Amino acid sequence: MxxxxxxxxxxxxxxxxxxxxxxxxxxxxxxxxxxxxxxxxxxxxxxxxxxxxRIGPAERFNQIFDGDSESGGTYARLPVPMVADDPLKFRDQKPYPARLKAARQKTGEMEAFLLARGLVAGVDSVVGVQNFDYMGGSMGMGVGAAFVAGAQEAKRQGLPYIVFTASGGARMQEGLFSLMQMPRATVAIEELNEAGLPYVVVLTDPTTGGVTASYAMLGDVQIAEPGALIGLAGQRVIEQTIREKLPEGFQRAEFLLEHGMLDKVVHRKDLKDVLGRIISMMMDARAGRNAAA
Known part of the structure; x- marks a missing residue:
């Protein structure tokens, strides 16, 4: 031993x-x-x-709404409409309902677009946040219904509507039903415009595809976070189509700001204050117009 x-x-x-x-x-x-x-x-x-x-809806709501510095923002979640889960009985490598179930287990949410109401720098607002962790924030019937519900609530209460986009585009498992959410969202935005209510979009990384082609680019004011990827088609697809090398920083927030597609690129720490000033000025202008009428 x-x-x-x-x-x-x-x-x-x-x-x-x-x-x-x-x-x-x-x-x-x-x-x-x-x-x-x-x-x-x-x-x-x-x-x-x-x-x-990239951050999810919970972090975004806590950052953007007024509240206690330790516990985060104070807000009320708004209900979103329920839609049919699998209208086309779609199946690729696995059935579409199985993908939905996995996304719901991962995020704890029923869909990729959430709504809440609260004070943003002192201004009562409706805020919608797209969740990239839920199937890449893809736009299906559920997302379209939630977006429209947020616009309708803002119109009903006479409040500004702020939307944070983060998406890979339309949800292919819903086919034409997904693409139909683009005109639906456009009509809802036009109703806000007719009511004189602000619609402000904050484009975050990434915002691409059908979302970029619809409600992400229809805001009264277009803001983006630094370095956010924003575009319709992918860079490789564009290069193969035009047979040219794309410039440095193409489809990044700073490039789009330089070429007039955005109004401002704002650091996350300044975002709430900037949004508060914008919607406050727009709501004051609306009140002035109503008083004059």
Whole structure:
């Protein structure tokens, strides 16, 4: 028997301490590891390179609505209409209902577009947020119905409508039903315009496809977060079509701002204040017009 065998019973071995696997996040911009708590305190913006990470509706609502600095924004969730789950009985590698079930389990939500009402820098507003984690934020009947419901609630209450877009485009599993959400959203926006109510869009990373071709580009004011990918078709498809190399930064927020497709690119920490000033001025102008009439 060796000396180590005799010694082992007298040694104190400690159990391995379990460490949560979500303490650190790798930045998609600079690839540096960022402490998760630090990233959250910085509004999910990388402290090293200022890269804006994608965030979901819960984080967005907490950031954009007024409320306690510790608990986040104070708001009321608004109901969204229920629609048929599988109108075309679609199946690709798996049935469409199975994909919906997986998306609902992942996000805890029934659809990719959520609505809430609360104060944004002191202005009562209806806010819609598209959730990219839910099937890439794809636009189907549920998203279209939720968007229209938000516009109708804003019109009914006489409030501004703010929408945060994040989408890969139309939802192919719903075919023509998905594409029909584009004109539906356009009609709802026109009703807001006729009522003189602000419709403000904040384009976040990524906003592409049919969403870009409809309600994402129809705002009274178009804002984007820094570095957001915004476009209709993918860069590779465009290059293959025109047979030319695209310029540096093509389809990024800053490029679109330079070429007149956006009104402003706003850092996430300034977004609530900027939105508050915009909708406050627009609502004051509406009140002045109504008083004059």
């Amino acid at each position: 060796s000396w180590i065998t005799n010694l082992r019973p007298r040694l104190r071995f400690f159990a391995k301490k379990e460490t949560p696997d979500n303490l650190w996040t790798k930045c998609r911009g600079c690839s540096q590891m960022v402490f998760q708590r630090e990233l959250k305190e910085n509004l999910f913006v990388c402290p090293h390179c200022d890269f804006h990470e």
